[in-house]
Amino acid sequence: xxxxxxxxxxxxxxxVTGVAALKGAHDQPSRYLFLDPALLExxxxxxxxxxxxxxxxxxxxxxxxxxxxxxxxxxxVREENNRLRMWYVCxxxxxxxxxxxxxxxxxxxxxxxxxxxxxxxxxxxxxxxNLLGVHSLEGVVYQDPNMPPEEKYxxxxxxxTSDKTQSETGIFRYYSPDGLRWKRDAQPLIQAGSDTxxxxxxxxxxxxxxxxxxxxxANPKRRKVNRLTLASLKEPSGLKSERRAVGSxxxxxxxxxxxxxxxxxxRTDIYNMSAQPYAVDPYWYVGFPTFLRRSAKTDxxxxxxxxxxxxxxxxxxxxDSIAWHRYDRAxxxxxxxxxxxxxxxxxxxxxxxxxxxxxxxYGTEFETVHGDIDARLKKTDGxxxxxxxxxxxxxxxxxxNEEGTAKTVPIxxxxxxxxxxxxxxxxxxxxxxxxxxxxxxxxxFSADACDYVEGNSTGAVVSWGGKSDLSALEGKDVRLEFKxxxxxxxxxxxx
Numbered sequence: 001x002x003x004x005x006x007x008x009x010x011x012x013x014x015x016v017t018g019v020a021a022l023k024g025a026h027d028q029p030s031r032y033l034f035l036d037p038a039l040l041e042x043x044x045x046x047x048x049x050x051x052x053x054x055x056x057x058x059x060x061x062x063x064x065x066x067x068x069x070x071x072x073x074x075x076x077v078r079e080e081n082n083r084l085r086m087w088y089v090c091x092x093x094x095x096x097x098x099x100x101x102x103x104x105x106x107x108x109x110x111x112x113x114x115x116x117x118x119x120x121x122x123x124x125x126x127x128x129x130n131l132l133g134v135h136s137l138e139g140v141v142y143q144d145p146n147m148p149p150e151e152k153y154x155x156x157x158x159x160x161t162s163d164k165t166q167s168e169t170g171i172f173r174y175y176s177p178d179g180l181r182w183k184r185d186a187q188p189l190i191q192a193g194s195d196t197x198x199x200x201x202x203x204x205x206x207x208x209x210x211x212x213x214x215x216x217x218a219n220p221k222r223r224k225v226n227r228l229t230l231a232s233l234k235e236p237s238g239l240k241s242e243r244r245a246v247g248s249x250x251x252x253x254x255x256x257x258x259x260x261x262x263x264x265x266x267r268t269d270i271y272n273m274s275a276q277p278y279a280v281d282p283y284w285y286v287g288f289p290t291f292l293r294r295s296a297k298t299d300x301x302x303x304x305x306x307x308x309x310x311x312x313x314x315x316x317x318x319x320d321s322i323a324w325h326r327y328d329r330a331x332x333x334x335x336x337x338x339x340x341x342x343x344x345x346x347x348x349x350x351x352x353x354x355x356x357x358x359x360x361x362y363g364t365e366f367e368t369v370h371g372d373i374d375a376r377l378k379k380t381d382g383x384x385x386x387x388x389x390x391x392x393x394x395x396x397x398x399x400x401n402e403e404g405t406a407k408t409v410p411i412x413x414x415x416x417x418x419x420x421x422x423x424x425x426x427x428x429x430x431x432x433x434x435x436x437x438x439x440x441x442x443x444x445f446s447a448d449a450c451d452y453v454e455g456n457s458t459g460a461v462v463s464w465g466g467k468s469d470l471s472a473l474e475g476k477d478v479r480l481e482f483k484x485x486x487x488x489x490x491x492x493x494x495x
Contacts, residue, residue, distance in 0.1 A: 029283035031493035034395045035317030046404035050315050050330040053387035060384035068092045071382030074197040076141040077351035077362045089137040102134035134182050140350045151175040156200045169193050173233045191240035196272040215250040222269035224259035226250050267294040279352040287316040288348035306371035311345040344369045357458045361387040392421050392491035399484045410477040415494030418462040424454050428486030432462050435479040447483045
């Protein structure tokens with residue numbers, strides 16, 4: 001059986017042969033997360049829940065003249081040679097003659113960041129700044145494993161297709177040897193507009209580049225997330241928006257992978273989705289879409305201005321980067337009342353920094369709502385914040401006071417021990433049984449024979465009568481049966 005989420009917590013059934021069917025010929029994951037509900041064949045008094053990231057400290061403030069208007073929505077963080085590198089976007093003003101700037105910061109501890117004087121871009125007569133000379137804000141910086149050293153870093157973002165035709169824009173590839181000094185291809189990679197974060201990565205599994213861009217739904221009119229794959233980023237793809245002139249958004253020309261539906265509040269759409277392979281196990285994909293709630297006034301027919309309203313980050317997970325699951329649709333990084341003032345918008349950047357049992361993420365917070373340019377002209381806005389998540393902690397299988405149970409589809413034993421990433425708190429407990437493909441307990445490995453697992457651990461060893469060795473089951477298909485109360489189970493793995 002295969003379970004899939006309708007997004008409302010209701011689970012439906014499809015027939016498959018086990019976890020291997022989720023990937024076809026691809027290997028099984030090194031660790032089993034609950035990002036695809038198809039892992040579970042049956043649940044009773046147990047449910048999947050999203051776990052918000054913990055907001056830690058504000059790490060970057062808009063304290064430079066070129067950041068006077070705003071530190072904008074999108075950013076990238078990468079770890080290289082024992083340092084963290086960040087690319088973010090800022091503006092000093094708004095209106096005619098103003099432009100966005102790609103800026104750079106770095107850190108050794110993830111908390112204290114410096115904005116080095118790079119000597120690259122002449123800002124008002126001086127190169128003593130951290131600006132890179134790129135005026136496009138809709139990209140993600142990453143290292144392309146297929147490119148020569150002089151084109152090692154890639155940034156796919158929008159730009160003007162012609163100096164004479166200012167209304168025409170396309171999605172271009174920018175490239176750099178060091179992530180600091182950038183050039184742009186002469187021709188657009190894609191002939192379409194996308195005034196939101198374009199996410200790109202090379203997918204080893206597919207042998208192609210995955211490109212995630214903004215799309216627009218025609219009826220009802222709302223923002224959505226579209227996806228395409230490309231064999232190369234260096235040559236023009238030939239893809240273009242068909243419905244309108246060059247520079248317009250994709251509608252149905254490429255597949256839609258995420259869109260609001262009737263279960264979402266009215267006037268809601270998806271502004272962008274920061275997505276990537278999961279750093280701990282690239283079998284999985286994790287996404288952090290920002291949902292915008294448009295005000296009734298600016299969403300009214302005939303309104304000619306910008307959509308205004310608050311926004312929050314949610315979490316979605318996938319095992320193929322095509323079908324994304326939304327679980328309970330809880331906020332992953334909600335607007336907060338953290339100092340200095342209440343925040344009304346959040347966005348999450350790309351890049352997962354793994355530190356022991358923690359994952360560090362970086363996002364942006366705003367006191368203003370989307371579209372409130374007048375407020376930003378009066379007061380600078382935009383702060384970069386560090387968030388902390390538990391390793392594998394995005395989604396958990398939760399049980400309450402009463403004992404809950406869950407059974408998985410058949411899984412191949414690929415190790416001599418079973419380890420759990422779980423938190424039972426002080427009062428909860430977990431037992432695990434191993435079943436054959438028909439659902440019958442394996443002798444000596446039933447849930448009743450399992451020693452209680454208690455505590456908070458990312459690698460608790462499961463044992464049966466004091467014995468944890470599973471060598472005799474190596475290579476065999478088993479179903480796992482979980483019985484627990486007051487427990488959050490984040491993942492499990494064989495080692």
